[in-house]
Amino acid sequence: MDWLVQWWDGVELWVVQLPVAVQFPVVMIVVLPACLGVARLIDRVADWGAKNPASAPEPEPEPESEKVAA
Template sequence: MFDGVARWWDGFELWLAQQWFPVQFVLVAAVLLPLCVGMAWVIHRGVEAVADRLGRLCRADAAGNGHGVVDEGHGGRPDAVS
């Protein structure tokens, strides 16, 4: 099966290399742009989830040991601008 995929890819690569540059650009952009947007969204959501979890841990620690007052006036996000 891998040989079939390798042959298909070699044929596609040869076909793409023989195309006029604007056609190459459009075809590559049509694949890479959605892929990059999707990966950026996944990375953004992952970083946001980690930051929210760390923020909750910090707020719980500050509220639990009496070292600080948690301001929930901005939806529970300490980085919110008033």
Template sequence: MFDGLATWWDNAELWLAQLWFPLQFLLVIAVLAPLCVGAAWLIDRIVDRVAAWLRPGRDEDVSSRS
């Protein structure tokens, strides 16, 4: 199974390496842009949840001001 996957990957890599550079660029951007946007969205959600979890509650915040 891994031999088949390695052969497929080598063929795909060779095909991409032989393309005209602007086409290579467009293909890489078409794959990486959605991945980067998705990763940024996921990181944003995780940071928001952790920040909300670490933030003191409203009752604690109001009582400490008095």
């Protein structure tokens, strides 16, 4: 896991050292698709959870209608 932290620190240092005019497009090219991907993943998981029959409460039985003597 240490290699991932080292790599991320290197990327972060590289982005911070770029001029702001270059930082913005670089961040938008990377962050925008990443956020879109995470949002789609969350949406699919939420849809799956909503459609999962195990998560739905059991329907209550309908009450019997009262018989009326004529």
